Amino acid sequence: MAFTQSMAVQSERYKDSHLEVDFSHSAAALDSRRMVLTRKEYELLALLVQNAGEIIPREALLWRVWGYSNQIRTRTLDVHIRRLRKKLGDYSSQYIETIFGIGYRFQPFRAPRAFQDFTAVA
């Protein structure tokens, strides 16, 4: 069977050397150990991970995860970020970056090396 690269379809899964997220199962694992996340925690993580390397403004997060329109004053995002970071343990500072005055950014562990050459496992 030929390997076919799906088109613009977003990947069903994220994986780096420590974190793994299975979007189709709404599941995440850190160092192969299941992460126990609440729904909001998962949604937040998924959104960040799906946009790895990109800054996501607070407004966007609040809209996509909470459905909040602008101009709503709430600290729930911060609290959820904190809980996520806690569950990411020692890696949290590697993974979730605060962009002051704008939002947050998820960074793949140890910087992404654009399309790693898959030396096909022969």
Added chain:
Amino acid sequence: MAFTQSMAVQSERYKDSHLEVDFSHSAAALDSRRMVLTRKEYELLALLVQNAGEIIPREALLWRVWGYSNQIRTRTLDVHIRRLRKKLGDYSSQYIETIFGIGYRFQPFRAPRAFQDFTAVA
């Protein structure tokens, strides 16, 4: 995400180190002792067991066992889960897991957990 049973492998019986379910005879045994189950209790257990490792949403259980459509407010599922758990005795916490806000999941006894079985959303 829609719950689908199409992926479930249909087998005539289930067996692990403590629990055995014979679907063709609608019978179950715990540690080789026959479980005395009512009809609904059996149907609920069977549905869970046939989808071992998978989360079954409340809605799906209510539909498949009770024929209830959505939007019906009832606690009968919870009550049946409780009775089942009671009859599973000490193993109940091993077997029937509550997935908060979603539904329930039956886990084979002490099964080595594969990543796919993990569900972050609690």
Added chain:
DNA sequence: ACGGAGTTGTAAAAGTTTTGTAAAAAGCGG
């Protein structure tokens, strides 16, 4: 370097929703 305004971090409290449970009520076949 300093200071202030605004932003983010954090712990704990408060609020909301979901699930667990016992007991009563209702349903059902014999």
Added chain:
DNA sequence: CCGCTTTTTACAAAACTTTTACAACTCCGT
């Protein structure tokens, strides 16, 4: 009716989310 099963009721308990209150930090102008 009777006995068993199922469902509802009414709270209790647990899980989850949001707010609160204040500490800590960042940016930026002076």
